[in-house]
Amino acid sequence: MPDPDYRSKCCNAEVRSDGVPDFMGSDEICTISFSCLKCGNACDVVSPAEKDRCVVCGKETEYAKDTHVDVRKNYIEGAGQLCPDCGADICC
Numbered sequence: 385m386p387d388p389d390y391r392s393k394c395c396n397a398e399v400r401s402d403g404v405p406d407f408m409g410s411d412e413i414c415t416i417s418f419s420c421l422k423c424g425n426a427c428d429v430v431s432p433a434e435k436d437r438c439v440v441c442g443k444e445t446e447y448a449k450d451t452h453v454d455v456r457k458n459y460i461e462g463a464g465q466l467c468p469d470c471g472a473d474i475c476c
């Protein structure tokens with residue numbers, strides 16, 4: 385299983401996971417720690433925010449679901465988020 389795309393809280397850099405992998409059949413949450421690849425320190429991680437998808441073609445956009453609509457481009461009120469391609473078709 386590939387590592388999820390975690391980023392370190394300290395540097396927003398890639399992280400390396402250290403720790404014991406989950407064993408089959410175990411419900412216990414195992415202890416995994418992460419090391420920041422930039423500063424080399426153990427760090428907390430932030431999991432990537434889920435991205436909004438284009439309401440036209442379904443492609444993932446650059447905006448996280450919690451990005452305020454005021455700062456987005458290609459956001460159509462009443463419709464939703466568009467990707468740059470579909471936004472270019474509709475706007476202007």
Ligand SMILES: [Zn+2]
Nearest residue numbers: 394395420423
């Ligand atoms: Zn760091």
Ligand SMILES: [Zn+2]
Nearest residue numbers: 438441467470
């Ligand atoms: Zn689109």
